[in-house]
Amino acid sequence: xxGVAQSxxxxxxxxxxxxxxxxxxxxxxxTLYWYQQILGQGPKLLIQFQNNGVxxxxxxxxxxxxxERLKGVDSTLKIQPAKLEDSAVYLxxxxxxxxxxxxxxxxxxxxxxxxxxx
Amino acid sequence: xxxxxxxxxxxxxxEGDSAVxxxxxxxxxxxxxxWYKQELGKGPQLIIDIRSNVGEKKxxxxxxxxxxxxxxxxxxITETQPEDSAVYFxxxxxxSGSARQLTFGSGTQLTxxx
Numbered sequence: 354x355x356g357v358a359q360s361x362x363x364x365x366x367x368x369x370x371x372x373x374x375x376x377x378x379x380x381x382x383x384t385l386y387w388y389q390q391i392l393g394q395g396p397k398l399l400i401q402f403q404n405n406g407v408x409x410x411x412x413x414x415x416x417x418x419x420x421e422r423l424k425g426v427d428s429t430l431k432i433q434p435a436k437l438e439d440s441a442v443y444l445x446x447x448x449x450x451x452x453x454x455x456x457x458x459x460x461x462x463x464x465x466x467x468x469x470x471x
Numbered sequence: 472x473x474x475x476x477x478x479x480x481x482x483x484x485x486e487g488d489s490a491v492x493x494x495x496x497x498x499x500x501x502x503x504x505x506w507y508k509q510e511l512g513k514g515p516q517l518i519i520d521i522r523s524n525v526g527e528k529k530x531x532x533x534x535x536x537x538x539x540x541x542x543x544x545x546x547x548i549t550e551t552q553p554e555d556s557a558v559y560f561x562x563x564x565x566x567s568g569s570a571r572q573l574t575f576g577s578g579t580q581l582t583x584x585x
Binding site: 357393394395396397398401408409444446458459460462463464465 | 514
C-alpha cells in the first residue's frame, strides 16, 4: 500500500514570495491533516479536513496560509506571502475510519516538505 | 486547549539499557495517548498507543503506562538497540467526535550508544 505522498521535498524561497505544497493521502483515508514542524519542536496542527470539509483551522494563520482539499482526496497548502518564521517542515497526514465509522486514531505521515525562507 | 509537556529533551543510553520518556497533559478529557517515532528526514510513525481505560500496554520491548489521576504517561523501551535512536513524540487527544486531533509534545532525541 502506498504511503502519504508529499511534494516538493525541499523548497527555498525569499520572504514575501509564495509557495505551495501538495499532498496525496493514502487511498480511502477520509481525514487529512497539515502539521507545521519547526526545528526542535513537535508537530503543530494547522488544518484538519474530513473528506473535503474543514473540521478545524483554528491554528491556521489565515492572513497568509490557505489550504484546500478538492474532491476529498489531494490537498494543497499555500503560503503567501512567506515570512522568515514560516521556515519549517510541513507534514501531511491522513487517517481512516473503521467499519463502524469510527476514527481509529493512527495518523499516517508523509515525509514532509522542508521550507526555508531567506 | 490541550497542552502536552515532554521530558527529557535529549536522552543517551548504552545499548542494552532501558530508556524512559515522560509526558504530562493538561486536559482531563483527553482519552487517547499515542507515541510516535521520527527518524531523520522521515515523518513520524506510530509505535504504540494507549487509551484511557487501560493503565499499561506492552508490545515486545516497548511499553506505555498511563496515570489518569496525575495526568501523565510514559514510554519505556527495554534492551535498547542502535536502531532505536530517533526522536520520540508523545501526544494526547480528547474524545474524537468526527476525527482525532492530536497535540504533540516537544520531542525527545534518544541516542543509543553502541
